Amino acid sequence: MLLTDPSKKISFNRCIRDGDLVIVYERHDSMKAVKVCETSVLQNRFGSFKHSDWIGKPFGSKVFSNKKGFVYLLAPTPELWTLVLSHRTQILYIADISFVIMYLEIVPGCVVLESGTGSGSLTTSLARAVAPTGHVYTFDFHEHRAASAREDFERTGIDSLVTVGVRDIQGEGFPDELSGLADSVFLDLPQPWLAIPSAGKMLKQDGVLCSFSPCIEQVQRSCETLRSNFTDIRTFEILLRTYEVREWRINCSKIDEGSSIAPPPCKRRQTLGEESARDSPNSPAVMARPSAEAKGHTGYLTFARLKCIS
């Protein structure tokens, strides 16, 4: 996942090789991760695709099947991995993840502690944010889940940046040997308030903690605990609104003006020299409307900064 060019910069400016992980992209809601193997063939509704045809092509290439169907071969970025990974638990999605990374001030070289690991959705983005010199220590008390996460991190090539531990963080706290080493701590646990005192011990002076909770009662209880050792306590709910912007062949002028159902905003396509198409009520119109599949509430993100005791 973190491919490097000869100057050790993170980059996907190289060609696909045997053994690489690629995202086979049909459309935004239909894609999957595939490991390239010279002798394998991918079968899907568009036909069969020989992996040997993919080797040597740049990431982003459009490749064709025996039936002239096509897919795109995309680089396995954390953003795409979050969409294709196997859901062993609830996961964090891009809107929450990006806010977490920004607000926790995670940059290359940072040490980040996380619990629980879950499906490793957030961990994958944390790893890229701390690369190449930082490290993510992530803990889950579910042995099998931790093992699956480790396998995924090997597949995506981030295993040197992530250590997965099996531990009951609510019961035992984070390991003492990480005390005072963390730039930030992230909690996605059912009773985060039990882990907050230990998280405080792990943080460097001025370090930031974030706790993700689906229910406001969990947030209230966490904030109560945070108040003794943390300051600047703030809670956010990140709501993302996606839009469909498409060309529709629909007669806008026919929409009933007295109707209580407002039409989506639409703009007839205007092309120089195509007056007749513009004037025709049946010409294509570009319409924009909020996507029906947009996610609503995922959870609350509570951030707090460790109080500086001087």
Ligand SMILES: C[S@@+](CC[C@H](N)C(=O)[O-])C[C@H]1O[C@@H](n2cnc3c(N)ncnc32)[C@H](O)[C@@H]1O
């Ligand atoms: C919702 S999942 C985390 C999902 C993760 N943030 C992601 O983006 O993929 C919560 C995880 O916390 C783990 N967990 C629950 N209680 C725990 C505890 N006391 N100590 C460690 N892990 C725990 C669960 O096993 C589960 O895998």
